[in-house]
Amino acid sequence: MLWRIQKAKTSINGKIANGSKPMKSEKTVLWVTLALLGSSVEPIIVKLGQNNQIPSFQLLVLKLLCGGILFAPLYRKFRIRSMSMFRRLLFVSLLAMGTNYCVFLSIENLSVPFVITLLATTPIFVGLLNHIQGRVILRREFWLGFIAVFIGILISVDYTQSSFSSFSAIGFFYALMSIFGSTTYRTSVQKLCEEIDPLQISIFIFMINGVFALMLLPWIGDVKNDTWPIVIWLGLAGAIANIAFINAIHVLGATMTSLITLLQRPLVILIAAFVLNTTLSVLQVAGIVLVIVGVKFAKVDKIGNTIQVLNR
Numbered sequence: 001m002l003w004r005i006q007k008a009k010t011s012i013n014g015k016i017a018n019g020s021k022p023m024k025s026e027k028t029v030l031w032v033t034l035a036l037l038g039s040s041v042e043p044i045i046v047k048l049g050q051n052n053q054i055p056s057f058q059l060l061v062l063k064l065l066c067g068g069i070l071f072a073p074l075y076r077k078f079r080i081r082s083m084s085m086f087r088r089l090l091f092v093s094l095l096a097m098g099t100n101y102c103v104f105l106s107i108e109n110l111s112v113p114f115v116i117t118l119l120a121t122t123p124i125f126v127g128l129l130n131h132i133q134g135r136v137i138l139r140r141e142f143w144l145g146f147i148a149v150f151i152g153i154l155i156s157v158d159y160t161q162s163s164f165s166s167f168s169a170i171g172f173f174y175a176l177m178s179i180f181g182s183t184t185y186r187t188s189v190q191k192l193c194e195e196i197d198p199l200q201i202s203i204f205i206f207m208i209n210g211v212f213a214l215m216l217l218p219w220i221g222d223v224k225n226d227t228w229p230i231v232i233w234l235g236l237a238g239a240i241a242n243i244a245f246i247n248a249i250h251v252l253g254a255t256m257t258s259l260i261t262l263l264q265r266p267l268v269i270l271i272a273a274f275v276l277n278t279t280l281s282v283l284q285v286a287g288i289v290l291v292i293v294g295v296k297f298a299k300v301d302k303i304g305n306t307i308q309v310l311n312r
Contacts, residue, residue, distance in 0.1 A: 068210015
């Protein structure tokens with residue numbers, strides 16, 4: 001254990017491991033902000049589509065197709081160095097697609113606040129997996145920060161509008177699968193970011209998902225005219241979230257990025273209050289404050305060698 005502590009060069013809000021180079025804070029803020037915006041908008045669009053009687057499978061396939069088309073101009077920039085790298089990229093691409101579908105199905109069977117609350121546990125599993133793999137040291141501040149964030153999310157949920165009594169076992173199962181898939185995806189992407197440019201990872205994911213979407217098109221059923229605006233916006237939100245999230249993982253690591261993106265919940269509440277001109281309750285305000293304070297307080301120590309990125 002001593003050698004791990006000696007190798008720990010910095011906390012997330014300090015310097016890059018072994019690099020002694022200050023983080024580019026402006027770029028970090030940009031990627032985190034875009035990841036938050038994309039991930040906040042996406043579940044709202046999904047629920048809108050489901051309320052318009054668009055099947056989850058159709059939403060997924062058309063979203064992947066739109067994302068693949070949006071990334072098409074960048075495909076010529078993709079370079080693969082080995083079959084081993086190709087297999088690893090293929091794995092995270094299929095994992096992203098499967099996790100997305102599980103999230104869609106959990107939202108279809110459970111209330112959105114309940115799903116968000118369940119998915120809020122993901123940073124714990126990402127942190128534990130990275131800790132077990134010897135990539136990070138979870139400091140006491142991380143656990144205290146996460147507890148504050150999770151309590152903040154719990155008390156910010158509007159129980160009068162979301163019925164937790166209408167429990168669905170299949171929806172809960174899909175939510176658990178989403179957590180498992182997302183945990184594996186985030187830690188796998190973090191490893192890839194040490195060897196390949198983050199943009200290359202996003203390009204490959206959307207290229208492969210676009211190909212699979214084309215293969216699945218015959219089975220999605222009839223597409224209504226009013227479906228296209230929804231899936232185009234869904235594909236755009238997904239593309240922005242993917243690029244930003246992978247770049248945030250590259251800069252901050254999967255554990256801290258997972259925790260920071262929990263700001264999605266208070267962001268959605270604030271946007272909804274502004275758009276709908278509603279007043280926030282005292283509990284919601286307290287929950288938002290707890291989430292912000294918890295994210296600010298949490299710290300993770302990286303372990304490892306200098307990050308070397310190829311294909312820049």
